[in-house]
Amino acid sequence: MDDRYPQLTLKPIEFERHVRSMLDAMGNSILEYRSEHREVIQGVDGEYEIDVSARFHYLGMEFLILVECKHYKNPVKRETLQALYDKMRSVGAQKCALFTTSGFQSGALRYAEIHKIATVKVVDGRSTYFTKAFGAQLIEPPPWANIPPVSGWLIDGSHFSIVSEEHGEFLERYLFTDI
Template sequence: MIGDDVELSASRYTPPALSPVEFELYVKDQLDLPGSTLEEYKSEHRTCLEADDGTYEIDILIRFNAFGADFVTLVECKRYRRPVGREKIAALHAKLVSLGAHKGIVFSTSGYQSGAVSYASKHGIALVEVADGRSTYLRKAALSDNDWSTYPLNIQRLANWLLVEKEDEGRPAVHFLQVEKVVVGDVSEQSVRSTEACPHPPLRL
């Protein structure tokens, strides 16, 4: 059984050097690319929503229409030095309930604690880690953060990894997915990576 305090990250490299605002705008751009194909799609950066129990500031608010109904997604961006804990995911779940939103997504530059992944899985919240793009390329060992010279030119500087919890031989296991890819590894084998890079991988959350 994996404890709540186990730290899970898709990359062995230092987190991307982005300011909080740069990180939020990167996430917005990643969502806007596939979102532009949706009917009445609209995204807002740092907006406030009123609920019966107070006012909530949302990093990225997404609205779109599908099947004749309006959908609302709340996106939070965590530019932390430490993996995101369960309490942050629970706080987002509380916002979803208070605001009547339909989906929650968290983007982090520092991975997640296993308790956060487990809680998110149970409540339908998507967790994405934005990592150094070299994490998508299979290497026996990570090189210096400043050394890109031995990697293919098509490796993107940033990569999005979707973290999910699945049953594996009767015990919970956390798998890393490159967006639109198959499962490529579990918590005990973090060296397995896809060798393909996608300039703008669609987010299927």
Template sequence: MPDAVNQPDDAIARATSHYQPAQLSPAEFELFVASLFESLASTRALSELRVENHEVIRGVDGAYDFDATVRFDVAGMEFLILVEAKCHRNPIKRELVQVLHQKLQSVGAQKAVLVSTAPFQSGALEFALAHGIALVTVTEGRFTYETKSAGRSSVLSRAEAAAYGLPIFVGHGYSRGDSPGSVRVTVMSPEYPEYLAEHFLPSQ
């Protein structure tokens, strides 16, 4: 899939806008984000995984209120993931990702993740890929599966998607592809915690 590297910084990164935005409430969004990280407890040799909403952490230059934090131990070492959740309609700008990166450095966390209902601008995606910030866009499982009838494509209803075993909501995470200027898109869902682990957990 083509990357956004050669697009203007304020253009929407194509890799992050492949699917329609999810139709969900702020409460549903918050529950989905929490479920993503809680599902990590079933992967690898994690112990004492804790997901906390709106934790205030003091850094070297002030205190920050994060939408969520994820703490866990691996082989006796403590890890901290910072989570910012943006239930937005407008594309996410580079500046928001830069601010999250600064917060990560200030509090000394190991990882930062920005989860959004909106796509990311090209500059935001490129900065995130360069600095190890994980980006996730949220859509609905039904938007990822097309049916064709009489030469026309149609979108499944939620009930139809459930009959196919598709989750209501899914996320998509981004990493550099194998070829220059490409982006790999990975499904992010509590049903597939092993993919979440690849993006969010330290390599062993």
């Protein structure tokens, strides 16, 4: 993951909408897929406003995925993932994911790995452009590379997989098929 590019300058609501569009691009092939922005969902212990929720049918059952978007300056702590996991259990969702602009503390990543929570660092899309001459010098992608303005990195242990509207196969498998 290349941190040489500047921090994203999206407003929190724009950030949430980009995350929703990434999920929507992956959900097109799923039966009866739909997503909501800032849906209020009833749990066993109260209501929760969820940044992005996605529902779909698979094998004759309905599934719910909760996505929280954290527009932070500091890395996400384990407690933030614990709160999301608790919401997931309260509302009866099957999966959850946390997208952030800041990265994750190591304890947060360990917790996410144990509890199968998708963790995605959203970045300036230019950071996904690599060349054979990859090094310390920042290389601006050429216009023909068609780099999206916003992308993300799915962090799964020590593996990183790109996430965008065009490249979401790893997150799609993580959220929609590994049920």
